Amino acid sequence: MTGAAGQRVRRGRPDRRLQTRKALLDAARKLFAERGIHGAALDDVAHTAGLTKGAVYSNFAGKPDLVLALLDECVTSAPRLHGRWLDASDEDRLLAQLLAEFWLYGMRDGAAGWRVAEWAENQRREIARKIAARDGTGPEGKAPEDGEAGPGASAGGGSEPGEEAARRATLAMAMEMGLALQHLLDPDRVPAEVYRSGMELVLGPKPRR
Structure with a gap:
């Protein structure tokens, strides 16, 4: 036709x-x-x-x-987590449940596993860059200016964080995933405040403006 x-x-x-x-x-x-x-x-x-x-x-x-x-x-x-589940909306609870399912499925299936691992690594890098920008733990010992890649810039933009920032980002991701599941399962005994306090210990207090 x-x-x-x-x-x-x-x-x-x-x-x-x-x-x-x-x-x-x-x-x-x-x-x-x-x-x-x-x-x-x-x-x-x-x-x-x-x-x-x-x-x-x-x-x-x-x-x-x-x-x-x-x-x-x-x-x-939903490329970022960063405490989304604290709102406990139906959509965010669903996302947390799905991520738990994907994590388990990825542990049993290699094809899914590398995609889950790649997503988690991207999350860690983003958190690590924020830590480096916040307290100056980047490769040159100082945070890059806004919009400036600086030394050690990655292909995806931004500055590659130092080892200390990367370790703290890994701890932050562990809390992001672990506390999300605990809070959604038992919100009374694992309140959202535990997440906020833990993140402040790992990331440091928010800078005053």
Whole structure:
């Protein structure tokens, strides 16, 4: 078919495929958080999305492919943690549950594991750069000016932090992940204030303006 009507048909098919893929990812996000990755079958994902199991296989090679696609989407749409779960909104609680599921899945599956590890490393680097900028623990012993890469700049921009900042960033990430899970499981005995106090010990108090 040619002309404007034909163009509408050709445009509509990719749009429908994207909508189907999004519906499957949204269903997987909900079920994986509620039941765990191993507890949610592809039949369940298809049913929740209002689709057939054939729709799953027309968009994903199988369950591992679906899991990795959802991981990529979560990492892209929520690239930073930094205490987001303190708000305890439904979306942030869901993200924390999904990250725990991805972490466990990554420990069992190498293809998922390196993506989870890469995401965590990016988080650590960002925290380490903030530490270096805050207290002058960068490679030259001073924080770079705003907008200036400075000595030891990385390819992605910014200055590579020193070893001390990197260690503290690793501790901060451990608290970010560990305390998030403890707080969401038992908020009364692991209140948000524990996270704030711990981060201040690791990162140092916020500088006064």
